[in-house]
Amino acid sequence: xxxxxxxxxxxxxxxxxxxxxxxxxxxxxxxxxxxxxxxxxxxxxxxxxxxxxxxxxxxxxxxxxxxxxxxxxxxxxxxxxxxxxxxxxxxxxxxxxxxxxxxxxxxxxxxxxxxxxxxxxxxxxxxxxxxxxxxxxxxxxxxxxxxxxxxxxxxxxxxxx
Numbered sequence: 001x002x003x004x005x006x007x008x009x010x011x012x013x014x015x016x017x018x019x020x021x022x023x024x025x026x027x028x029x030x031x032x033x034x035x036x037x038x039x040x041x042x043x044x045x046x047x048x049x050x051x052x053x054x055x056x057x058x059x060x061x062x063x064x065x066x067x068x069x070x071x072x073x074x075x076x077x078x079x080x081x082x083x084x085x086x087x088x089x090x091x092x093x094x095x096x097x098x099x100x101x102x103x104x105x106x107x108x109x110x111x112x113x114x115x116x117x118x119x120x121x122x123x124x125x126x127x128x129x130x131x132x133x134x135x136x137x138x139x140x141x142x143x144x145x146x147x148x149x150x151x152x153x154x155x156x157x158x159x160x161x
Contacts, residue, residue, distance in 0.1 A: 014099065014100045019094050019099060022090075022094060022099065022114065022118050023091065023094050025118050026087050026090050026091055026094075026118050027091070029083075029087060029118070030084055030087045030088070030091075033080045033081075033083060033084050034084070036076075036080055037077050037080050037081060037084070040073045040074075040076050040077045040080070041073075041077060043069075043073050044069075044070050044073040044074060044077070083119070086119040086121075087118075087119050089119065089121065090118060090119040090120075090121070093121070100114060102121070102122050102123040102126050103121045103122055103126070104122060104123075104126040104129075105123060105125070105126055107123055108123075109121075109122070110123065110124060
């Protein structure tokens with residue numbers, strides 16, 4: 001992978017060239033993921049069709065294998081789609097001129113981190129806090145919802161009862 005920030009001084013703001021290159025890398029990765037998700041969806045659909053066409057007891061091992069492959073394909077699709085959402089966010093941040101700035105502490109994200117994870121929105125320190133469950137939030141963002149699953153939106157009603 002070509003080094004995005006090999007000449008970038010960590011104290012400097014990102015230049016147009018750096019942002020242009022980051023955008024190019026993000027778009028390339030996104031296109032690759034789109035193709036991968038399409039292939040996984042096609043494989044899952046073919047596997048589902050094969051399973052439905054062979055419901056005889058003699059093929060139960062094959063059916064179990066097909067079900068495993070379908071689950072594996074769906075899990076991979078979800079993972080790839082999550083990365084695509086992060087890439088889309090990074091592309092928006094480039095447009096909005098907030099790319100390379102930590103979402104929580106507003107410090108510059110280390111250029112080496114952006115080089116290897118161009119969709120990063122947190123600096124290393126804030127990412128470590130996130131992973132330990134101790135992530136700080138900027139004032140006014142305490143109630144942001146990062147996870148749009150039903151559990152995150154509804155919460156645990158038993159705690160309130």
